[in-house]
Amino acid sequence: MINLFHFVLILTLIVVVISVAKIKDLLSAVILFAVYNLIMSLLWQQMRAPDVAITEAALGAGVTTVLLVAAISKTGRLEK
Secondary structure, three states: OOOHHHHHHHHHHHHHHHHHHHOOEHHHHHHHHHHHHHHHHHHHHHOOOHHHHHHHHHHHHHHHHHHHHHHHHHOOOEOO
């Protein structure tokens, strides 16, 4: 059965995903994408998959965010 913590995480995840899709500032979208990955790692941890949670946090929130911020620094910050 889903408890309140899982429900709040999933609801927050849905709000973050919609925000990433709608936002025009690319740097803000990358930051929200990192938040999405951290929430996903919490969900993986709650589902008793710590190896997947660590990988999601390291690659999703860490490496991907750094690479996307580097790409944004070489291009424009705002979407046309």
